[in-house]
Amino acid sequence: MRRGTHLSQHEQGQIQALRLNNWTIRRIAAHLSRSRSVVATFLRNPGLYGKKRRPGRPSKLTSTARRALLRQAHKRHLCSSELVKTLSLSVTPSTVRGILRATPTIQYSKMVPAPMMLPRHKIAPEQWCREKVTWTVSDWMNVVWSDEKKFNLDGPDGFGYY
Incomplete structure (x- = not known):
């Protein structure tokens, strides 16, 4: 059977205060939106609530x-x-x-295979920009801009990423 969350310190204090005011277990449970069994278990022995050892192998990590x-x-x-x-x-x-x-907040994702990034690869774009910064409009008019997208119309060619 599924276990609910433990009673907070605030809820434990509320249960004890309401019980001292002669509230029934059913009324306390309805007031706190908790089950009657958790309220009754807590009131049976408040000092030991939440202290029960769980069975199984202890975790290697703290x-x-x-x-x-x-x-x-x-x-x-x-x-x-x-x-x-x-x-x-x-x-x-x-x-x-x-x-x-x-852990639900961490999602596994396989890294896309790529060549190793070397220092020369990081320097190259900046160096290219420094060379081209002095170009005039007429220099840029001589450049042929082409798209390097590869289209495989008959299906994949065996590479995972293209």
């Missing part, structure tokens, strides 16, 4: 490390092994992938 992992994954586009290295985590990359897969 909540702090998990938040740091998700923060890095949101900020930077790194693969799971790079995330493990940058954060120096004591888990495997497959564990990181499982955590990221379970």
